[in-house]
Amino acid sequence: MGSKLGSAFLAGAFFTFFLDFFFILGIFINYIEDQDIDVYYNVLFADHQSYILYSLGVLTFGYLFIFFKSTKIATIIFAICFAIVNLTQIPSIGNDVGAMLLAEKDKVLTVGVHTYIGTIVYKGRDTVWFYDDELEKIVTFKKEEISEQI
Numbered sequence: 001m002g003s004k005l006g007s008a009f010l011a012g013a014f015f016t017f018f019l020d021f022f023f024i025l026g027i028f029i030n031y032i033e034d035q036d037i038d039v040y041y042n043v044l045f046a047d048h049q050s051y052i053l054y055s056l057g058v059l060t061f062g063y064l065f066i067f068f069k070s071t072k073i074a075t076i077i078f079a080i081c082f083a084i085v086n087l088t089q090i091p092s093i094g095n096d097v098g099a100m101l102l103a104e105k106d107k108v109l110t111v112g113v114h115t116y117i118g119t120i121v122y123k124g125r126d127t128v129w130f131y132d133d134e135l136e137k138i139v140t141f142k143k144e145e146i147s148e149q150i
Helices: 002-032 051-067 071-089 091-102
Strands: 104-111 114-123 127-132 137-142 146-149
Touching: 002 051, 002 071, 002 091, 051 071, 071 091, 091 114, 104 127
Parallel strands: none
Antiparallel strands: 104 114, 104 146, 114 127, 127 137
């Protein structure tokens, strides 16, 4: 039984990782690169990963591929999930999903003596990409430069 549980965990992790890769790839290509954000593509995009959803995927696909009786149904479910996840490869959908997950609208940032009003386009580990409504362009700030965020 322990061997089967280990196999279920590994199978679930593999299939969830596979889906996650294509989902994040679509967001990276169609949102992050579209915004000219200079960030390294990390397969798990760990800073923005939903560990609850990832764990749920591991449990679901582990069960489907190891314990579920019908491999045809498990394969169909995975294929449907793969098709849904790959919708982010369509530029408009990938851009919208990326904005929905990563952008924060109507923010006010204070950097030094300057105040900026606009949208946080992307928050990295050390850098914030911010679209300033007045300048009508994206500006970048180091997180330690930002003195106040509303």
